[in-house]
Amino acid sequence: MRNRASNSLSKGKIRQSWSKYNLYNLQRLRSPATANRTFFQQKWTAKALGRAYHGEQVREGQWKRMFSKRIRSVIPMDTSDLAADDGSKISAGRGSGLQNQEKGRPSKIIPYTQMAFAPLERRLDVAIFRSLFASSTRQARQFVIHGAVTVNGQKMRHPSYLLNPGDLFQVDPERVMFATGATKTKFERRETRQLKQKDEKDEDSEEAAEAKSEEATETKPEGEKEDGRDTLKALMSQAKNIMSTDKDVLPAKRKQELRGFQKAVRRVLSRSGTSTILTDNLEAQFSELTLMLNAKRAEKKPAKQSKQQSNSEESDSAAAVTEETEVASDKLSEAFQAAAEGADVDASELSDEEFEILKRALTQMRDNPIDHSKPYATPWRPRDYMSAFAFIPRYLEVNQNICAAVYLRHPVARPGSAEVPTPFGESINTPAYGWYLKRRW
Amino acid sequence: MAPRIQSRSVSNLLPYLTSSSSTSSHIPSLCSSSQSSRHFSVTATQQTKLRRQMFEWLATQGAGLKHHTPGDTNYLRMADGSQSNRPFPNNSYFISEPVLSEELRNEVYVRVKEQNKSPRAVSVELGIDMNRIAAVGDPLALPYARAVHEMIPTTPLAQAGERQTYHEPINDLPVHPATGAQIFYPVPESRPFTRIDAGRVFSGAPMLEKKAADKISHPSDLAEDVLQKPSTIEWVGKGEKARQVLQPADVRIPHPQLVQLARDRAAFPEERRAVAQRHAERLERQEKAEKERAARTADRRKRSTETIKPTDSRFAFRIQDAVFTEQTVGKDGRAPWAPGRRYGVPRNDRTRGTVKIPTRVNV
Numbered sequence: 001m002r003n004r005a006s007n008s009l010s011k012g013k014i015r016q017s018w019s020k021y022n023l024y025n026l027q028r029l030r031s032p033a034t035a036n037r038t039f040f041q042q043k044w045t046a047k048a049l050g051r052a053y054h055g056e057q058v059r060e061g062q063w064k065r066m067f068s069k070r071i072r073s074v075i076p077m078d079t080s081d082l083a084a085d086d087g088s089k090i091s092a093g094r095g096s097g098l099q100n101q102e103k104g105r106p107s108k109i110i111p112y113t114q115m116a117f118a119p120l121e122r123r124l125d126v127a128i129f130r131s132l133f134a135s136s137t138r139q140a141r142q143f144v145i146h147g148a149v150t151v152n153g154q155k156m157r158h159p160s161y162l163l164n165p166g167d168l169f170q171v172d173p174e175r176v177m178f179a180t181g182a183t184k185t186k187f188e189r190r191e192t193r194q195l196k197q198k199d200e201k202d203e204d205s206e207e208a209a210e211a212k213s214e215e216a217t218e219t220k221p222e223g224e225k226e227d228g229r230d231t232l233k234a235l236m237s238q239a240k241n242i243m244s245t246d247k248d249v250l251p252a253k254r255k256q257e258l259r260g261f262q263k264a265v266r267r268v269l270s271r272s273g274t275s276t277i278l279t280d281n282l283e284a285q286f287s288e289l290t291l292m293l294n295a296k297r298a299e300k301k302p303a304k305q306s307k308q309q310s311n312s313e314e315s316d317s318a319a320a321v322t323e324e325t326e327v328a329s330d331k332l333s334e335a336f337q338a339a340a341e342g343a344d345v346d347a348s349e350l351s352d353e354e355f356e357i358l359k360r361a362l363t364q365m366r367d368n369p370i371d372h373s374k375p376y377a378t379p380w381r382p383r384d385y386m387s388a389f390a391f392i393p394r395y396l397e398v399n400q401n402i403c404a405a406v407y408l409r410h411p412v413a414r415p416g417s418a419e420v421p422t423p424f425g426e427s428i429n430t431p432a433y434g435w436y437l438k439r440r441w
Numbered sequence: 442m443a444p445r446i447q448s449r450s451v452s453n454l455l456p457y458l459t460s461s462s463s464t465s466s467h468i469p470s471l472c473s474s475s476q477s478s479r480h481f482s483v484t485a486t487q488q489t490k491l492r493r494q495m496f497e498w499l500a501t502q503g504a505g506l507k508h509h510t511p512g513d514t515n516y517l518r519m520a521d522g523s524q525s526n527r528p529f530p531n532n533s534y535f536i537s538e539p540v541l542s543e544e545l546r547n548e549v550y551v552r553v554k555e556q557n558k559s560p561r562a563v564s565v566e567l568g569i570d571m572n573r574i575a576a577v578g579d580p581l582a583l584p585y586a587r588a589v590h591e592m593i594p595t596t597p598l599a600q601a602g603e604r605q606t607y608h609e610p611i612n613d614l615p616v617h618p619a620t621g622a623q624i625f626y627p628v629p630e631s632r633p634f635t636r637i638d639a640g641r642v643f644s645g646a647p648m649l650e651k652k653a654a655d656k657i658s659h660p661s662d663l664a665e666d667v668l669q670k671p672s673t674i675e676w677v678g679k680g681e682k683a684r685q686v687l688q689p690a691d692v693r694i695p696h697p698q699l700v701q702l703a704r705d706r707a708a709f710p711e712e713r714r715a716v717a718q719r720h721a722e723r724l725e726r727q728e729k730a731e732k733e734r735a736a737r738t739a740d741r742r743k744r745s746t747e748t749i750k751p752t753d754s755r756f757a758f759r760i761q762d763a764v765f766t767e768q769t770v771g772k773d774g775r776a777p778w779a780p781g782r783r784y785g786v787p788r789n790d791r792t793r794g795t796v797k798i799p800t801r802v803n804v
Contacts, residue, residue, distance in 0.1 A: 009491035023506065024495045027517055029531055070618060076610035077694050083703035086659050087636035087689070091628070111534040132589055152802040164801055165572070177585055368584040382588045387509030388516055390592040391528050391537035394609060397576040398540065400586030406576035414613070417536055423529040 003138055005056045013052035014423050016129055017136035018389045031427040043441070046431035050424060054117035055126070057141060058160070066119040067436045071112045073413040108416030111426065115413050116433035118420045121395070122410065124151065124169065125159035130421065131398045131405040132390060133171045134179045135383065143179075148172040163407040170404040174374075181376035182383045191372045261361065393419050511591035526594060537594060541569070541577075541608060543586075544598035549577045559728050561696070568607025571695055612694045619643045619687055636660045636689035644687040646677045659704060660689035664697035665723070669730050698723050 007013075007021035014029060015022050032045045055063055092098045120126055128140035128149065141159040143149055149156055151169045163169065184192070368379040392398050395412075398405040411419035422429060434441035499507075502518075509515040514537060516528045526537045541549070549567065552558045553574060560574040599605040626642050628634045637660050638648065657663065666673055667688060675686045691700050701723060705716045750757040763769070763780040770779035790797045 009489070009495060020499060020503075021495065023503065023517070024498055026529070027498070027503070031531070073616040074613035075616060077612045077614045077690055079612060079694075079696070079699040080703045082661065082691050082694075082700045083659075083707060086633075087639060088633035091634040091639070093630070095628075114532070114534050152804045154802050156799075156802065158798045160798060161802075162800070166575075167802065168576070168804075173585075180585060180588075380584045380588075382509070382585075382592070384507045387514070387592045388506045389528065390509075390514075390589060391516075392540050392593060394538050397573050399546075399577075400589045403585075408570070408572040408576060412613075412615075414610075416534070418534045421528070421535055422532055425531045425533065 005052075005138065013049065015056065015136065016053060016126070017138070018383065018386055019136070020385050023385050023388055026423055029423065031425065034427075039441075043431040043435045046428045047435040049428055050117065050422075050432040053423060055120040055123070057125070057137060058120065058123075062160075063120070064436065068119055069433075069437055071115045071118065071413060072410055073110050073112065073115075076414060110413050110415050111418045112413055113426060113430040113433040114418035114422060115411065115420050116429050116436070117422065118411050121393075121420055122162045122407075123159065124149065124156060124161040124163060127163055127169065127396065127405070127407055128171060130393055131396055132180065132392060132400070133176045133403055133405070135386075139179055143171055143175050148175045165407060165409045167407045168404060169407070170402065173403045176403045177380055178375050180383060180386060181380045184375075184377045188372065188377055195372045391421065393421055395419055509592050514594060515592065539594040539596045539608065540590075541573070542595040542597050543590065545569075545596055545608070546577055548598050549574055553577070559724075561728065562724065564611055565696060565699065567605055568609065568611055570609055570611055570613075573609075612696050612699065614690050614694050617643075617687055617693075636691065637663070640687035640689050644677055644684060646675065646686045659691075661691040661697065661700040661704065663688065664692045664701065665726070667692050668697070668727055671734075698727060 005015050005017075007015060007017065007019050007025065009021065009025070012025045012028065014025050032042070032049070034042055037045075051060070051063070058066075090097050121130065125137050125141040125144055128134050128143065129137045134140035134143060144159040144161075145157060147155055147157060149169060149171050151161065151163070151167055153168075153170075156169075370378045372378065374380075393411065395407065395409050396405050397408055413419065431441075506515060506517070514524075514526055516524070516526070516537070517530050518524055519527070519530050527533065527535060528537050529535055545567070549563060549569065552563045552566075553560060560571050563569070564571045564574050596606060596608040620643050622643065624642055628638075637654075637657065641648065674688065676683055677686055678684050691697055694700075698720065702716070702720045705719060709716055746760065748757050748759050765774070770776055775783045775785075
C-alpha cells in the first residue's frame, strides 16, 4: 500500500507517528473555525482531520463497516457506597432522593464522542504503535507484513487482524530497538561499513577470523602500570556518571563515558586469574568481575594484598608488551595521574550503595554494548522526540523487556476520561462521530 | 529531441553532487551555503516559511522535547504553558496513566506464580485489574525497557510497612446498553425501589412479588447465588427477544465480595476477626465455584468438538481425526474421497466473500 500519509507542514495533519514534523503540527493544532461554515462543512473538516490520524491506512469503506455507534463505558463503583444503600434512598420521594445529598462529588461527564474511533484501536498495527514498539503505525504495519510479529505465539501477517481481549502479541526485539532507537551518525555508519568490509576480508582464513573476534571484543593488553584501587575508584566515578539522572549530562558525553568505562572494565578483567576471561562471553565476564568486586568488599585487607601481588605480576608481563593503546577517557586518565603522583586511595571507601551503583552500571554496560553491526546507534538510546509521544493506554499491558503486550480489553470511557488516545478535543471528535452515524446528524 | 548535456559538462556535475550530499544533513537554516553549490538552478532554493518556523520552534520552545529527563514525563506543554500528564494539549480527556513498575510487576508474578495466591486476592491487595494480573509474564532485561520506564509514569511498589497505592480502579461496572433508555416508571411511595427493581424495569421484567422481595435484605445477597448457580438468573421475553434480567451493580462488578465485606464491617464493627473469617470463607467458596465453572466449560467445549448435534436433527455427528492410509486417501493420497486439502482442488477461501484474515488465534 502506497504511503500517502506525509507529514506536510502546509496541510498540518496529525499522524500516528513520532516524527518531529508531526510534533510541530501537534503543537500548532487549533480547533477548526465554525463561524460562517455550514454544519456539513464542519463535520467534513472534523472527519477529515480525525481520519488523518485514526486509521489513515484503512480504506474509508472498511472503516465505515467497523464503526459502531455504541460506545463502551464503565463507572467505577465504590463498594462502601453500594453497601450503605440498596438504591431505595436515591429513588425515594419523587425518584431523586428525599433530600439533596450534601456529600455529592462533582459528577464528571463521560466523554463518549472522544471514543468515536475506538474500533480502530483493536487493529494489530495500531496496538503495536500504542505499545511503543514502533515509531509509527505505518512502521508497525511493515513489521507485521515482514513477519516480525506473533499473536499468541503464531506468526500473524495481517495488520488488520482485530485483537481479541486476552491476545498476546510480540514483536521481534531487534526491530523494536531499531524503531525506537536513535539513528546512526555518519561516523557510526562509516564504522559499520568498515566492520562489514573487514568481515568480508576475514572470511578467507581462520587466523583472520580469530583476529576479528578479538577485534570485536576490543581486547588489547594494557601496558600501563596502575593501582587496582585507583582503577576501581575511576570505575566508580564513571559508573556514577553513566547512571546519573542529571539532564545536564549530554547523551554524547554519556556515551563517551560509557566507552571509557567499558575499556576500564576490560583492563580489570585482564588482570583476573583465568586467561580465557576476555574471550569468554559477556555473562562469564560479568560474573567474574562481580565476583572480584564482592571478594574485595567482604575481606578488605587480604584482598588488597592479593590485588597488589597480582598487579606486580601483571606489570611484569605487561612490560613485555610495548603496544600502547589509545588514551582512555579523561576521568580514567585523571585517576591514573593521581595514582602516578603517589596518592593513596583505600578501596574500603566504597560503601554498599556505591557498590550497588557500580553493579548497576556494569549491568547496563552488559545489556547495552557498543555494537556497530546493529542498524541503530549503539549503545542504544531512545530516538529524539520519543518522550513527547511516550504513553501506554490502560487497555494494554506491555512488557518492554520481552517486547510483548497483552490486549486486556476493549478501550472504555469513564467519567472524566476516555481511553482512546486521540490528539483532538470534542470540537473535532463530536462532529466526526456524527458524520459516521447511519442516521447522520 | 533536446540536445543532451555533453560529457564534459557531466564531469562538472560531480563536485556538485558530492557537495550537496554532504550538506544535505545540515540543518537547512544555513540556506546561503547551499545556494552557491547549485550551478544549474535558476532560482535560489528558499526554505519555505513553514519549515523555517518549524526549525525555529524546534530550536527554541521544542528543544526540551528532544531528550527526556529520566523519571519525568516530557509531553507538549498546555496552552497556558503548564506541564501535565496529558500528552495531547487539545484533548483534556486523555491522561497518560501510570503503568506497573518493574518491582510491582515482579511482585505480582511472585504472589501469583510462587506463592500460589488467586488472581482475585492479588487484585484486591495491590489494586490491579484481574485481567492485568493474568497478563504479567516472565522477566528479561533490555535497555529499551529501562528507557521507556523513565519516560512514562509508573506505579511503584510500596516499601515494607507502607500501604500500596492502587494502580487502577478494580470495581468497574460496565454500562449495559439496556440502561441507556430513559424510562418513566411510577412506583408507590410506600414501596422501596431498589437496584434490583431498577434492573428489572430496564429489562422489561415484571416487578418482584412481595414474598420474594422480602427475602432479599440487600442486592448483594444475590451475588453469591448468581455466582454459585448462574442459571438462577431469570429470563424474560420470547424467542429471539429472550434476554436475562439485568442484575444489580452489586452482582455485576468484578469484586462483589467487597460489598459484602463492607456490609459486615458496618454491621459488626466490634467483631473484626469474625468478619475477616467470613470474608475468607466467602472468597474460598467463590474461587471454588469459579474453578468448577471453568472446568465445566472446558469439558463442554471438548465434547462439542468431538460430537456435534445440530438442532432440529435426530442425529449426532461424531468427529474423529482423519487417518491417512491407502484405504482412506488412495495410493497417491489424492483420492476424491480423501479428507483435507488436495492438489488441483481450489481452496474454499477462494470463493467470493470469504475473508482469509483470521478472527482469532488460539493459544
